[in-house]
Amino acid sequence: MSRGVLATEKRGMRELGAEEFVGWDEVTQGTILPSFEKDVDAAHVRPEERPYSDFNSYTATVASWRVIKPVYNRDICIDCQNCWVWCPDTSIVSRDKQMLGIDYDHCKGCGVCVEVCPTNPKSLLMFGESEETEEALAKWPEKKKKAK
Amino acid sequence: MAEKMELNEIEVWDGNYAASQALRQAQVDVVSAYPITPSTPIVENYGAYVANGYVDGEFVMVESEHAAMSGCIGAAAAGGRVATATSSQGFMLMIEVLYQASGMRLPIVLTVVNRAIASPLNVRGDHGDMYAGRDSGWVQIDAFNAQEAYDLTLCAFKIGEDMDVRLPVMVHQDGFVTSHTAQNVKPLSDDDAYNFVGKYQPYEEMLDFTKAVTYGAQTEEDWHYEHKAKQHKALMDSRDVIDRVFAEYKELTGREYNRVEKYFMDDAEVAIVALGSAVETARYAAEELRAEGIKAGVVAPRCFRPFAFDGIREALENVKAVSTLDRSCPMGAMGTLFNEVSAALYTTEKRPLVSNYIYGLGGRDFSVAEAKRIFKEQKAHADAGHITTPIQQFSGLRGPKLGFFETKRGN
Numbered sequence: 001m002s003r004g005v006l007a008t009e010k011r012g013m014r015e016l017g018a019e020e021f022v023g024w025d026e027v028t029q030g031t032i033l034p035s036f037e038k039d040v041d042a043a044h045v046r047p048e049e050r051p052y053s054d055f056n057s058y059t060a061t062v063a064s065w066r067v068i069k070p071v072y073n074r075d076i077c078i079d080c081q082n083c084w085v086w087c088p089d090t091s092i093v094s095r096d097k098q099m100l101g102i103d104y105d106h107c108k109g110c111g112v113c114v115e116v117c118p119t120n121p122k123s124l125l126m127f128g129e130s131e132e133t134e135e136a137l138a139k140w141p142e143k144k145k146k147a148k
Numbered sequence: 149m150a151e152k153m154e155l156n157e158i159e160v161w162d163g164n165y166a167a168s169q170a171l172r173q174a175q176v177d178v179v180s181a182y183p184i185t186p187s188t189p190i191v192e193n194y195g196a197y198v199a200n201g202y203v204d205g206e207f208v209m210v211e212s213e214h215a216a217m218s219g220c221i222g223a224a225a226a227g228g229r230v231a232t233a234t235s236s237q238g239f240m241l242m243i244e245v246l247y248q249a250s251g252m253r254l255p256i257v258l259t260v261v262n263r264a265i266a267s268p269l270n271v272r273g274d275h276g277d278m279y280a281g282r283d284s285g286w287v288q289i290d291a292f293n294a295q296e297a298y299d300l301t302l303c304a305f306k307i308g309e310d311m312d313v314r315l316p317v318m319v320h321q322d323g324f325v326t327s328h329t330a331q332n333v334k335p336l337s338d339d340d341a342y343n344f345v346g347k348y349q350p351y352e353e354m355l356d357f358t359k360a361v362t363y364g365a366q367t368e369e370d371w372h373y374e375h376k377a378k379q380h381k382a383l384m385d386s387r388d389v390i391d392r393v394f395a396e397y398k399e400l401t402g403r404e405y406n407r408v409e410k411y412f413m414d415d416a417e418v419a420i421v422a423l424g425s426a427v428e429t430a431r432y433a434a435e436e437l438r439a440e441g442i443k444a445g446v447v448a449p450r451c452f453r454p455f456a457f458d459g460i461r462e463a464l465e466n467v468k469a470v471s472t473l474d475r476s477c478p479m480g481a482m483g484t485l486f487n488e489v490s491a492a493l494y495t496t497e498k499r500p501l502v503s504n505y506i507y508g509l510g511g512r513d514f515s516v517a518e519a520k521r522i523f524k525e526q527k528a529h530a531d532a533g534h535i536t537t538p539i540q541q542f543s544g545l546r547g548p549k550l551g552f553f554e555t556k557r558g559n
Contacts, residue, residue, distance in 0.1 A: 021370065022374075023374060024373075024374040024375075024377040024378045024381070025378070027371065027374045027375050027378055029253050029314065029351075029352075029378070029382075030251065030252045030253030030254070030314070030352075030363070030379075031251065031252070031363075031364075031365045031367060031375050032252065032253070032352045032361050032362070032363055033361060033362040033365050034352075034359060034360070034361050035360035035361065035362065036359070036360060039358040039359055040358060040360075041357070041358055042357060042358075042360055043357060055362065055365075
């Protein structure tokens with residue numbers, strides 16, 4: 001797993017609620033919040049290279065209420081990108097159509113990625129939040145036989 | 149480009165058709181609608197204009213009024229000029245989303261054909277829906293006839309879209325009495341109307357991908373209050389822009405609009421304050437009473453929101469007695485116009501006598517004779533120096549006389 005692309009060392013550092021308070025005359029009109037510090041063609045700039053503003057949660061941890069988490073098993077994954085497409089929080093990290101892992105600073109533990117995973121056994125499974133990844137991988141189920 | 153429509157100098161339009169022509173001439177990009185009586189023809193006509201090439205726009209059919217206003221919000225946040233229409237139960241279902249639109253400062257135009265609210269079910273005009281929108285953060289402008297419905301719908305776009313305002317605007321008219329009564333209407337040419345409204349200027353639009361923005365953020369106790377105060381100030385400050393747009397419209401058409409409309413008020417001794425089609429009834433009554441020697445006048449808040457605290461005070465501070473007419477049942481309180489007019493007049497030296505009539509619920513007719521009777525009652529209050537009846541009464545109600553609260557002044 002590439003830490004650089006997941007960028008966890010740059011992400012999840014900021015605490016929400018620690019912003020500097022400003023008065024009514026300085027808040028944005030309509031609570032419309034710009035994602036970036038300056039104009040950017042975001043579709044062609046990689047996530048870790050975009051000029052995020054503090055209104056964007058990219059550099060903040062927003063996953064504190066997760067109680068179960070998806071664990072990713074690289075050995076079974078076929079890089080179909082189903083989980084990447086379906087994740088409602090863009091917390092599946094993929095680069096050049098290859099799955100890299102899960103962004104645990106933003107994943108809320110909804111389990112959609114597990115639901116849509118087509119492999120047998122699944123390449124993503126839900127485990128308790130405190131479960132170590134190595135332990136989870138050791139418990140991975142065997143391939144299910146088709147009922148005849 | 150959309151086809152131009154040839155219009156006569158004077159057209160015979162009802163209020164609904166007048167409003168729909170204004171939507172067409174403003175070249176509204178998106179109408180997301182769930183039609184409801186009596187406002188149905190407004191969006192129905194817009195759909196026909198789209199189908200026949202008279203507007204470059206989208207008519208979006210949705211599954212409820214909640215969805216209709218949600219669709220409007222999406223289209224407005226994306227960067228388009230957006231409008232829709234509703235009434236009564238539809239308005240009530242839309243209310244949650246009305247607050248979203250104003251909070252996000254989206255200049256959507258909502259043409260509201262005022263209708264009573266169930267239960268019991270009723271399709272006729274009263275102001276229950278209009279009153280239910282009064283804390284929703286929208287500019288609320290009231291048209292008293294078809295010409296005004298046309299004029300003020302055009303003005304609504306220009307007011308809401310002004311960069312100093314950026315708030316949604318409702319244009320109200322009375323169900324059936326205004327919406328379905330064909331009257332002479334002088335329209336502008338398509339070019340003059342569009343040039344007056346102007347090309348839509350987007351602000352922080354979501355379809356500008358180089359400036360990604362979030363609409364509809366959550367704010368808790370540490371931020372919500374500041375955002376709401378800023379929104380309230382924007383609505384208060386829209387008064388100057390409304391005055392400016394009305395002045396520009398007068399220059400173009402010769403037709404004058406004011407945030408507070410005054411009729412025979414220069415020397416009035418007694419006055420009626422009302423909204424909607426009853427204003428014209430009261431004006432007719434005032435004119436007849438002038439011939440009988442009673443100095444009657446009529447004051448009508450053209451803008452229900454922002455409420456013209458200043459203009460109401462200026463218009464009424466020298467009258468002796470004023471009756472505020474509310475066409476919505478306040479259910480356990482005094483009527484809204486009574487409360488707001490009384491509050492404004494309480495800050496004057498002379499503090500005129502203010503009483504309250506509830507009238508016209510569910511489309512009950514309000515006649516010239518009844519308006520004259522109310523004026524004469526105000527004259528009796530003025531001559532006695534205090535209110536001689538219950539402070540709140542009901543006009544045109546069958547059964548024993550219904551009234552509440554006595555004055556403590558002058559007895």
